[in-house]
Structure formats: structure tokens, C-alpha cells
Amino acid sequence: MKMNVKDGKTLLVDGPASVTLVSGKAEVFGYALRNMEKVVIRDGKRMPFFIKEPATFNVALGENANVEEVDGNTIPTSWDEAYEELLTVQTKPAVALVLGTVDSGKTSFCTYLVNKLLNEKRKVAILDGDLGQSDIGPPCTLAYAFVPRHVTDLFNLEAKNAFFVGVTSPSRAAEKVIYGLTLLKSEILSGNSDFVIVNTDGWVEGEDAVRYKAQLIEKIEPSIIYCIQQDEKLKPLIEAVKLFRTVIIDSPQTIKQRSRDKRRSLRELGYIKYLKNSRVQSIPMSWLKIESDEFLVLGKNFLDKRREREIYDLLGMKPLYMVELRDRIYVVIGRNRWINPENIKRAEEALGKRVVVTFKGDEKGFLLALYNDEKKFLGIGVLREIDYRRKVIKIFTPVSSGISTVIFGKVKLDENLKEVSPPIIEERVKIP
Numbered sequence: 001m002k003m004n005v006k007d008g009k010t011l012l013v014d015g016p017a018s019v020t021l022v023s024g025k026a027e028v029f030g031y032a033l034r035n036m037e038k039v040v041i042r043d044g045k046r047m048p049f050f051i052k053e054p055a056t057f058n059v060a061l062g063e064n065a066n067v068e069e070v071d072g073n074t075i076p077t078s079w080d081e082a083y084e085e086l087l088t089v090q091t092k093p094a095v096a097l098v099l100g101t102v103d104s105g106k107t108s109f110c111t112y113l114v115n116k117l118l119n120e121k122r123k124v125a126i127l128d129g130d131l132g133q134s135d136i137g138p139p140c141t142l143a144y145a146f147v148p149r150h151v152t153d154l155f156n157l158e159a160k161n162a163f164f165v166g167v168t169s170p171s172r173a174a175e176k177v178i179y180g181l182t183l184l185k186s187e188i189l190s191g192n193s194d195f196v197i198v199n200t201d202g203w204v205e206g207e208d209a210v211r212y213k214a215q216l217i218e219k220i221e222p223s224i225i226y227c228i229q230q231d232e233k234l235k236p237l238i239e240a241v242k243l244f245r246t247v248i249i250d251s252p253q254t255i256k257q258r259s260r261d262k263r264r265s266l267r268e269l270g271y272i273k274y275l276k277n278s279r280v281q282s283i284p285m286s287w288l289k290i291e292s293d294e295f296l297v298l299g300k301n302f303l304d305k306r307r308e309r310e311i312y313d314l315l316g317m318k319p320l321y322m323v324e325l326r327d328r329i330y331v332v333i334g335r336n337r338w339i340n341p342e343n344i345k346r347a348e349e350a351l352g353k354r355v356v357v358t359f360k361g362d363e364k365g366f367l368l369a370l371y372n373d374e375k376k377f378l379g380i381g382v383l384r385e386i387d388y389r390r391k392v393i394k395i396f397t398p399v400s401s402g403i404s405t406v407i408f409g410k411v412k413l414d415e416n417l418k419e420v421s422p423p424i425i426e427e428r429v430k431i432p
């Protein structure tokens, strides 16, 4: 569909859609589009095209997509002032950190800063600290990219390195996020960027969130903090970081709010992108270092035969696989097997440890991160199966070589790469 739009107006396009500027002049988040350049707007995203000179577009709309014209520029003037202020920062690289609630415009503001800086030929790196709605790197990871050219969507950037957290919400892994971001920031500093833009997640309300963000900020030591003010929600956080240079900016009025479901489906686009061209790799477990917090422990099994027999007798059966740790014993049994709860209780009392029972097949679907032996993030995968007898792990992944460490996430994906909630282990022990 062809659309002519007058200068001074903004074309708001809700994805999934694609827009080609046929003639005239238009800008997206501070970037002046080239003629005949095609811009893709993902499902769940909205993109503002500000018209600088009367323009003609070719617009293709997907299902539930939408396009509308509004007057003026939807980028707040405070964003432009914020950019000007960034240029006054003397440290090199200047580190700018962006704070805001969900759907406040964090990603868009980062995109805007990146483009404005690139207009001035500055070298820019972007560090994405939002694991739930990652722009760079797969979902559940923190990642960074050096930005080689203007962008309309940070999602199109290629991650230089990433740190896997394995959950979608920082409240479940605050320390890990702080650690990961600090690590990635120091990696960025060894490059030669003029500016580092750090995006953060939208968890900003409540004591825990404020404490977490304040700790994060102390570690990152930004030269300047941008606080996107929608209402009063950020106030306690701004107060907590007032020793830093803070700049309050507006949230665009035309922002598109997203439901939980839309957020999940945006994440799923991320899984799809990073699992493209995957195939199942079967890797002997003895070749790998496997890190898993609580669900399955796959380390080497040091049980001697006598100890094994003792535990089997207590449980009244021989499991498929078993690992004894200091405070607990993990037992994997076949799908159709059963352990008498009385026996579990007896074993726990006799051994003085918890017995955690899982079923063969429960491992299927776990999101994994794959690293090489230099701790470089290679990509993600989905666990298909653990063959306990042959001691082989089967991973659906596009990574074809060099895997030396596998880290388990807490997210599970089904065959269509949709998120499913993991089973609760505690219940599993009681209900065989």
C-alpha cells in the first residue's frame, strides 16, 4: 500500500509490518532513512517515522498490524537535550545507563542515542542488561555489541559476546545479572568505544528492585544515568542513586504497551532467531562441564558400589541414574517407574539427606547456554534428551563445534520453541 505523508507528521506503524521509504525524507529514532530502504517492524513493536520532507512510503501490513498518522514528532524534546548532555561528558568511554519501567521507552531511547552518536561518527557500544526483553543476544542473556551502522531495531545487531543468566526475570537472579553485566562491561572497555550505552530491565519498583539497581549502578559506575520518567514510579530509585549524575527524561506519549503474552511472544522471536539452522548434537557427557543449579545434577558420580547398594535397598529399587551430593541425593527413574514414598522417607532419615526424584524425560526442553573452553558464549540450545545409559546429552542447537561447557537455564521450551513452565521439584518427590 502506498502512503503519502506530509512533513512535520509522524507515521506510527505497529508490526508485523514492513515500510519502504520511496521518496522524501524520514527519520526513525534519530536515523535518516536512505531512499528505498526497507524497515521491518516486528510483531508487538511500534515504530515512529518522523517526516522531515513530504514522503511516500510503501507499507505492507501483516496480521493485526496497524498504521496511523499523528501530528508532530513523537520523540520527546528531552531526548534531544539528553543527547546533547551526553556529548558534554568528558570520560572516555562515556558510560550512559538507562533506567525506566517496562514499556517506558528504554530500548527506543538507547536506539536514539546510538543513532545520534553514529551521526557524529562516534564509536558506540551497547550493553543490553534486559534479560526478559533482550534486544541483543538471546532471551535470558545479557549481551553487548559494537554498533557498526545505524539501526532501526537493536534486535538486528550481532552480539559480540553474551552472558547467560537463564531466567527471564532479574528478581530471580539479581546477583548474577550484576556479575554478568560487570564482566561484559570490562570486556567492552578493552575495546576502543567512545560511548557505552547500558540498557537495563524494567524492574525498578519496590525495595528489592531499588537495592538491586543501586548495586548494579555502583558496579557499572556510569558517567551519566538517564531516568525515563513515566510517573512517580522511579522516585525511590532516583533518590537511591542521587550521588551519580542523573538526567530525567520523558517517556513518549505514543508508546505501545505490551501484554505479558506479547512480551513472551517477542521473546519467542528471540529463541527462533538464535536457534535457526539448529540440529540435534549428541555429545558424550564426559566431554563436557555441565552446570546446573538444582534440577539435574550431571556431574561425575563418585558413588562406590557398596554405597550404591545401600541406597538402592533403602529406595527399594534401582534407579536409572543417581548422584549423591553433600546434602541431597538426586535420583532419576524411568517414566513408568515408581518409588514408594515410604521408602523415600526412610531413605532420607537413614541417610540424613533429601532425596530428589525426577523422571526420565523431565530434562527435555531446558534452555541451555553453550560456551567454549575460553568461556566465550557460543550460543543457546534446547536440551532434547539425556541418555543416562550411554551417558550422552542431546542438544538442539545451531552451534556445531567447540562446546566445552553447558549451562542449564530455568526456562523450558517446547518443540515449537514456546516457553513452558518447569515442573516444581518439591512436588515431584512426594507424588511419584
Ligand SMILES: Nc1ncnc2c1ncn2[C@@H]1O[C@H](COP(=O)(O)OP(=O)(O)OP(=O)(O)O)[C@@H](O)[C@H]1O
Pocket (backbone or CB within 6 Å): 012, 044, 045, 046, 047, 048, 074, 075, 076, 100, 101, 102, 103, 104, 105, 106, 107, 108, 109, 130, 133, 202, 252, 254, 255, 256, 257
Ligand atoms: N516515540 C515513539 N513513538 C511511537 N512509538 C514508540 C516511541 N518510542 C517507543 N515506541 C514504541 O513503544 C514500544 C515500547 O518502547 P520500548 O521497547 O523502547 O520500551 P522499553 O522500555 O524498552 O520496553 P521493555 O520493558 O519491553 O523493554 C516499542 O514498540 C517502541 O518501538
Ligand SMILES: [Mg+2]
Pocket (backbone or CB within 6 Å): 106, 107, 108, 130, 133
Ligand atoms: Mg526494551
